[in-house]
Amino acid sequence: MKANKIKGLLAIGCTCMLIGGCSNSTTINNASDVLFTVGETTVTRGDEYDLVKNANGSTLTIELVRQAIMDEEIGRTEEIQKEAEEQYDSNASSVDNYEESLKEAGYKDKDDYIEKVIIPTIQQEKLLDQYFTDAKEEITKTYKPTIAKILECDTREDAKNALSALQDGKDEATVWDTYSRESANFSNEEIVVSTLMEETLPTYVINTLYSQDEAGIVDEVMTDDESEDGPYYVAILVSKDYDENKEKIQENLTLRNSDQIDNDCLVYYMKKHNLEFHDQEIFDSIRSTNPEYIVNHPELAEEEGQ
Incomplete structure (x- = not known):
């Protein structure tokens, strides 16, 4: 999957894209389409979009970014699909009416759960493994293992x-x-x-x-x-041979601060793909909570650290 495919993934139902620079608030197609009417009140798709964006837009955006990066870097290969199926079967074998419980939790069926939960989990694990190879210089400079x-x-x-x-x-x-x-x-x-x-x-x-x-x-x-x-x-x-001890280093650093390592991993691949946010409100929200994600403006993270 190439960079233009990432752009497509990020543009679907969210507020993030990978092209150009930060601009005014983005819009969606068919914003005037009516979702429902109650008395004299009409709610459109544009209203829905604004509600989602204002309530949780930056968090949803980052999750879409994360998924797009995993699809780009790791993909959804036959090997991953097979591993996901095996994990599902293992889980289901120890729980009665497993698929029914997933439906009650909001998933359509087995395939929906595999697609939305198990495969992304496997991708995240593989991305972390790849990160500890790709980012050797950055990791050694930061953590001095x-x-x-x-x-x-x-x-x-x-x-x-x-x-x-x-x-x-x-x-x-x-x-x-x-x-x-x-x-x-x-x-x-x-x-x-x-x-x-x-x-x-x-x-x-x-x-x-x-x-x-x-x-x-x-x-x-x-x-x-x-x-x-x-x-x-x-x-x-x-x-102090990183390559020789990479598995030990990865296990130890992840055990000591998994949140920080996961964040480092995400930022590394954001930089690799030159991620930029187009929606001004999303940009401002992310800037206030995670300025390190504004990778084309590293000075923002430095200012936050002062």
């Missing part, structure tokens, strides 16, 4: 002794057992370190691991610059 071991000590003296012991080749498990603080957040295990850990690990430790070129022991005792009482950290960089 590494694979490391972190030893957390109560005192600087303990940390110095632990660092010396590791540099002398002492058994790691013994060093951890000897010097790790009782309330330590980390054990002698490899973990994914990233900027999403800044509440439990000083930024300095995260940056130092990411800036180290070769795997091995970090040759310094580290702490939070704003704390005079510790804790103090000793670290071993296991790997």
Whole structure:
């Protein structure tokens, strides 16, 4: 599906298109068509459009954008259709009158539910997988992921002794057992370190691991610059090879903040497809809630972050 197909998807019953720049409020065909009349009051398709737009227009627009991106990037292949059918059958096998319950929930039938729910879910999962490949540079720059071991000590003296012991080749498990603080957040295990850990690990430790070129022991005792009482950290960089650890990194970052990662993914592909909003009211609404979605005006997101 090419860009013009995305334009078509976004134009159907919503307020978003991918061409040109931001302009005045958009209109719909047949706006004067009457939906119903009560006494002297007549409601048209144009009234319906305005009601939907004003009530939830920006949210609906973004969902249509998301779906258009997934259809463009992932598509609706036979493989996805087969996977969706299998998921449906699995769900239905454990629930009595499953299709009837879907109809009660507002879906026409099995195919309608597969089309509107299961396939988009599968597409979203596959898009996220693709994002962690396509956006390697952006992800590493933002989240600085590494694979490391972190030893957390109560005192600087303990940390110095632990660092010396590791540099002398002492058994790691013994060093951890000897010097790790009782309330330590980390054990002698490899973990994914990233900027999403800044509440439990000083930024300095995260940056130092990411800036180290070769795997091995970090040759310094580290702490939070704003704390005079510790804790103090000793670290071993296991790997900073993104490609080698992509699955671990994806799982960890998504687990730590799935909403942020999903949003990053959406913005990445909005930028790729040079997304622009034509309806001024929708533009203004999205600008106030998610300025990062106005991808042709990145300064808006910067202003929001100040």
